[in-house]
Amino acid sequence: MDHVDNILVVDDDREIRTGVMEYLRKNGLRASAAVDGRDMFAQLDTSAFDLVVLDIMMPGDDGLVLCRTLRSGKHRALPVLLLTARDDETDRIIGLEMGADDYVVKPFSPRELLARIKAVIRRTRMLPPNLRITETTDVLSFGRWRLDTTARHLLDEEGTIVPLSGAEFRLLRVFLDHPQRVLSRDQLLNLTQGRDAELFDRSIDLLVSRLRTRLEDNAKEQSYIKTVRSEGYVFSMPITLPGDGA
Amino acid sequence: MDHVDNILVVDDDREIRTGVMEYLRKNGLRASAAVDGRDMFAQLDTSAFDLVVLDIMMPGDDGLVLCRTLRSGKHRALPVLLLTARDDETDRIIGLEMGADDYVVKPFSPRELLARIKAVIRRTRMLPPNLRITETTDVLSFGRWRLDTTARHLLDEEGTIVPLSGAEFRLLRVFLDHPQRVLSRDQLLNLTQGRDAELFDRSIDLLVSRLRTRLEDNAKEQSYIKTVRSEGYVFSMPITLPGDGA
DNA sequence: CGCCGCTGATACAAACCGATACAAAAAGCC
DNA sequence: GGCTTTTTGTATCGGTTTGTATCAGCGGCG
16 A cells, blocks of 8 residues: 555645645655646646645635535545634634635644644545545445436436436435435535525425435335434435445 | 533543533533543443543543544544643644644633634534444344344334334434443433433433333333333343344 | 332323425526 | 526424323332
């Protein structure tokens, strides 16, 4: 196993870029840099990275916007570490809601940045491989269904297509990313729509209900999506990947 | 959602323990304290916590050792926040490498500690909840029943499904996590609902009763759940795991 | 035997969730 | 742009789950 973690540093400040890059390299990592969002996506397209360090304060699309864009695209599983200019709690919390994995407050010590980079990567590695696989597979099977994640619709055993609306698809994908876990309505709302619940918000209930009818999940027992009263919902059906033996 | 976060403060210094505990409580959290590692593990076993505040400088096993021990055991997903004595970068970085989620440097302002506690909990909630909670096995057998912990229902010998309500399932899982041990009503309430008992709270009695009827545990003789007068209940039936010889 | 604290059972009320209906918003389509 | 169609959110009703109140039964103890 000779994998060396590869870090992409995104910052408009040249000094920080090169400084961080050099420090990481001196400590046995590989590192590249990008000056803005476009540059970042270009590099992500041509190389494989293990983590992105993203400055929040940047001209053009700032780090928060980029973080969200990353999370909604094909790099959903890529760990992100934010650099926040000042110790502004709002920034940090918004960042974490955008799906960042950690943050470091500027000015930071290089050693701490390195430690946090390693901690995030370690945490990510500890995750069951489910997430990392669902990110990259096109077809996920569960029960009598297959979900085509590029066409964004369901297929039954005979290959009949069952269309899904955008919200239904996002919800189902969130469930498949986190099977066998109770997800609260807050989490589901956050992960599917990126917004917070209002008081008495029941839109998730409705969405679950609609997804259930799509899946013909009317059985009281042995259902795909189970309700956990006062907590949320669980996707409680094993997922088989294309390669698996039946 | 009426869950109140529960914090465990581990410190050998009595002033810090009680001071922090009181401050957290004044700010709407629940808090308990432990004086050392043994005390900490004892409490983790009987109550459900959302985060541990761990002092590094302690006689006996210090915080770093305890942090590592936590990370290798069944509490590996429990968020840990370290208290480091001085602004010693080495300690902090070793802490992060041991798997701590954040640290606060002594002397600290209570407000900062609270803010960081909330930030860490928030972050953990945002993470794919894959790592959280005890997830050892999917199926636990006892007596003539099997509990499917992902589908959250019971199966009898013939594979007939007996549904469980959310509270019933949680209670049964707590019993199966601590078999052959008397659990007080307080503990059961804490472990199943994460709340503390009111005066004359008898909801656990009722829940046990409901679970017993599900298990058809009306037998006076060999029952699954035994009541221990004025103490609590015991799950008194051997549990076999899937791999075990029948 | 009779008191007293503890537990089990039943009844009832409140909170929570599923389903339906309908309104608002967004996306296609001339 | 206007119109239709689809998608998404709000309101409401009824069923289920869960907690509180109440009473009866049981065991210990004098």
